[in-house]
Amino acid sequence: MTEAVTPPSPxxxxxxxxxxxxxxxxxxxxxxxxxxxxxxLAVGAAGVLLAVLWAWLxxxxxxxxxxxxxxxxxxxSEARIGADGTFFLLSVALGLLSAGAVFLWRRxxxxxxxxxxxxxxxxxxLVGWRLGLWLGPxxxxxxxxxxxxxxxxxxxxxxxxxxxVLLTWPMAAVLAHLGLTALWxxxxxxxxxxxxxxxxxxxxxxxxxxxxxxxx
Numbered sequence: 001m002t003e004a005v006t007p008p009s010p011x012x013x014x015x016x017x018x019x020x021x022x023x024x025x026x027x028x029x030x031x032x033x034x035x036x037x038x039x040x041l042a043v044g045a046a047g048v049l050l051a052v053l054w055a056w057l058x059x060x061x062x063x064x065x066x067x068x069x070x071x072x073x074x075x076x077s078e079a080r081i082g083a084d085g086t087f088f089l090l091s092v093a094l095g096l097l098s099a100g101a102v103f104l105w106r107r108x109x110x111x112x113x114x115x116x117x118x119x120x121x122x123x124x125x126l127v128g129w130r131l132g133l134w135l136g137p138x139x140x141x142x143x144x145x146x147x148x149x150x151x152x153x154x155x156x157x158x159x160x161x162x163x164x165v166l167l168t169w170p171m172a173a174v175l176a177h178l179g180l181t182a183l184w185x186x187x188x189x190x191x192x193x194x195x196x197x198x199x200x201x202x203x204x205x206x207x208x209x210x211x212x213x214x215x216x
Contacts, residue, residue, distance in 0.1 A: 028112060036112030043098045043120030043173070050128025050169075053090050054158070055135035058083040061156040065145035083158055087132075088165045091125060095172030098124075102177055109181035117177055121170035129166060133158050 059082035102117055103109075136158035138144050160166075 028110070032110050032112040035106055035110075036116030039102055039113055039116035040120035040123070043102075043117060044123040044127065046094060046098065047124030047127025048131060050087075050090055050094055050124060051131035051135055054083075054087050054128060054132040057090070058086040058132075058136075058158060060137065060158075062153040063141065063145065063156050064153045065148065065150055079156075080159055080161060084160060084162045084165055087129070087160060088168050091128075091165060091168035092172045094124070095121060095169045096176050098169075099173045099176035099180065102173075103180040103184075107181075107185055109177075109185055114174060114177060118170045118174050121173045122166070125166045125169045128169075129160055133160075 059079040061079035098117065098121060102113060106113055133139070137155040139157040141157075
């Protein structure tokens with residue numbers, strides 16, 4: 001015995017549109033985690049560029065030796081503050097560049113990308129700081145003074161007095177990436193308006209009754 005199939009009524013609500021694969025759940029996939037890890041590694045490696053630029057562009061304070069002790073050549077020198085300012089400006093520039101590169105690579109955004117960008121940027125700032133100190137003038141002042149000679153000024157080692165600037169790169173990168181994502185990420189199409197429950201639905205018109213024949 002077969003079951004009778006009832007034909008659809010014109011007053012039934014329209015079926016919902018098909019959902020995109022993976023769009024309904026919004027879960028983080030293994031591909032998203034892989035992209036976030038790739039971003040963290042790539043941005044972290046860019047810390048070498050920060051170190052090279054900081055060691056090259058930062059202003060240098062100078063010391064001078066009298067043969068017994070080492071003194072600052074000019075006590076009013078702003079080179080130490082200038083080193084912090086140079087690190088700050090370079091971090092802002094590299095943060096904006098890294099955010100733009102990540103956005104161009106994956107316009108869809110996502111939590112793993114933001115986390116990878118933040119972690120990689122913080123690691124890059126630490127690499128730029130420690131490697132920049134190593135690339136700069138020697139921290140062995142007695143040896144540097146003996147090599148320069150009595151009364152001859154020599155460059156002081158780099159110093160980062162305000163350690164808070166280490167957060168500049170990750171903050172600039174995350175804020176810029178979120179801004180780019182909010183402005184230029186493609187939006188999902190608006191959902192189709194479902195049936196409101198009115199019978200019959202507004203878009204369906206009931207057939208009009210046939211006119212009565214004239215009476216004779």
